[in-house]
Amino acid sequence: MSAHPGLAYPCLDTPRERAVGYDAVMETELAPARTGGRLVELGPGLALPGFTLTLSPNEEAFGEEEEADFVYKVLSGAVRTTRLLSDGRRQIGAFYLPGDVFGLEFGPVHRFSAEAVTQTDVAIVRRSAVERAAERDPAIARQLWTLASHELADLQDHMLLLGRKNASERVASFLLKLSRRAHSRVIELPMSRCDMADHLGLTLETVSRTMSQMARSHAIDLPNARRVVVHDLEALAA
Amino acid sequence: MSAHPGLAYPCLDTPRERAVGYDAVMETELAPARTGGRLVELGPGLALPGFTLTLSPNEEAFGEEEEADFVYKVLSGAVRTTRLLSDGRRQIGAFYLPGDVFGLEFGPVHRFSAEAVTQTDVAIVRRSAVERAAERDPAIARQLWTLASHELADLQDHMLLLGRKNASERVASFLLKLSRRAHSRVIELPMSRCDMADHLGLTLETVSRTMSQMARSHAIDLPNARRVVVHDLEALAA
DNA sequence: CATCGGCCTTGAGTCAGATCAAGCCCCTCG
DNA sequence: CGAGGGGCTTGATCTGACTCAAGGCCGATG
Structure with missing residues (x-):
């Protein structure tokens, strides 16, 4: 159960070494x-x-x-x-x-x-x-299929997001999903803007700008970079 | 086994009626x-x-x-x-x-x-x-998991395409996949430009332009709109 | 407490792909 | 054979997101 030292690398540094252990x-x-x-x-x-x-x-x-x-x-x-x-x-x-x-x-x-x-x-x-x-x-087999099922459903949703949504819709969908998942309007983001960008098919600057814009229009609050309070995201997404 | 009349609708016409039968x-x-x-x-x-x-x-x-x-x-x-x-x-x-x-x-x-x-x-x-x-x-259960496996692998690939590839890479990947699938450099496209666009996260105009450009640079031949002969797509994709 | 290094934000300028708009090709049908 | 229509191509223009660049914030570290 020992923790191995994390590999520090910039956002888009490419091939990572395999962590051992x-x-x-x-x-x-x-x-x-x-x-x-x-x-x-x-x-x-x-x-x-x-x-x-x-x-x-x-x-x-x-x-x-x-x-x-x-x-x-x-x-x-x-x-x-x-x-x-x-x-x-x-x-x-x-x-x-x-x-x-x-x-x-x-x-x-x-x-x-x-x-x-x-x-x-x-x-x-x-x-x-x-x-x-x-x-x-x-x-048990059915349990496993159910697990795989949700996985697949998420992938399908995400393909629609990547293929057909614009930047603010992507960020809004993401935040809404996290909010629903947390059963809370307050979200702690464990991931960096760069991770979000690489998930949403955007650049980290666009993610940052989009969230700032949402905060300016009072759809969300951004007490700090890693915490989001959702106010009126449904309206914004539509 | 009777064929029901197809519903004719323009490319982006939205909610389709359910075909009966x-x-x-x-x-x-x-x-x-x-x-x-x-x-x-x-x-x-x-x-x-x-x-x-x-x-x-x-x-x-x-x-x-x-x-x-x-x-x-x-x-x-x-x-x-x-x-x-x-x-x-x-x-x-x-x-x-x-x-x-x-x-x-x-x-x-x-x-x-x-x-x-x-x-x-x-x-x-x-x-x-x-x-x-x-x-x-x-x-048999394992067979089904294998089927689902390929499905999932394809989805993963496609997410990378939608999230991170540009127009010519998308079209190139698509044509290469069809070509590999057909075991042939000659591909018959059953789908319209609009279908391709909606699959690749582009517009039909961009798909058309991209393919024309590929033909101009001799990476492919386009004997007609629905037939593609792949020449040097690897080079083009890279 | 000062420094450093990741992250994050913001601005300015650019560009790939979308949008809008003709026009063409080719197939079908009268 | 001519008209009509769906799908395809191409051009002109626009724009949302990217790129490049600078600076700010903040937590870790000595």
Whole structure:
């Protein structure tokens, strides 16, 4: 459970080194009884033995093309999944907040990398254990399909956002989603403007300007850069 | 199996009427022996009893929010999946060509609509039959996960395209994908410029201009609007 | 407490792609 | 064969978001 030093790099610095530290985890995971394994609840009524692990900011949980041996659940902090173009352009597919499951792959390898946004605790479960459980119990299989279902629905929504919405609609949709998710009009943003931009298909300057504009028009409050109070975003989005 | 008249509408005309014709299908499907049911191969070694159906251009296979009772496979023609914004902006999530399976949902309802691009034959299988088969046989369940896997991988790629690529990269990626898919440098485009634009997050004019430009620089040939011969797209995309 | 380094904001200028507007091509149908 | 219409192309213009650049804020650090 040791935290490895996060790799500091500017916003658009390209190829990141793989954070190490998995060998130890994999070893301990193979002997759960001796090393403090615990039950991880991947879904309602879907608990499997696994382990916890702390990631430093920007540390990778897994990299693109890496073997998908584990399924992850965020306990605290935040995780982003990213794909890179060879020249360093980056697309953040999704952010995962406490309670979210990520890294649930269908194929043998991950098709994107996952990195901690801030210091983050994750629980991990061996994929083989998940698969065995699903084959034993159709209800568990259905649970997994439900997880994947929400994932896919979010991706579809996000494609519409990336393909057809303008800057203020994108930012508004994002903030509304976070607000709904937090059940609160007050949002703590764990991610930088650059992360938001790479998620929304904008530049960080445009994100910043758009949020300033929203604050000026009293659709939101910005007590500081990482805190947003939503007032009248519905009106603004429309 | 009767073809219902396609609804003719301009490119960006918004809310489409639901094409009817399912009641008949559902009835026949319930009595397969008597009405010509056949085995539909959803994946390698995954054949289930189902039916065929012909869709006219622009006819819906299913609509957004409709119950996901069937899984579909394209036999001939082409299908697009679309999501709409209230003001008519449209995002085409994917095109499905002969051999492709679509409409495989995790949740109870479809999260997008599916329409025929051209006249299209599809095979349909009851979803309940698919689920029952998956619960009986883990190998079938794995087949379904593989299908979903490719779907998800494509969505991820497409998000990167929508979020971070410029117009010529988008068109180039699209044409390359079709070319790879067809195992041929000659592509027949079943879809209009408008459909391409709504898939790539561009306007139809930009798609047209970009392709003309590619033809002028001899990266492609355009014998006519719906046929493309790929020459040197790799170079152009880079 | 001063300095440093990330982030964030803001401004000015530019440009890729959207918008608006003809006109063309080609297929269908009378 | 001529008219009509849908889809495609092309041109002119506009504009929203990007780029480049400067400076401010703030937390970490010595």
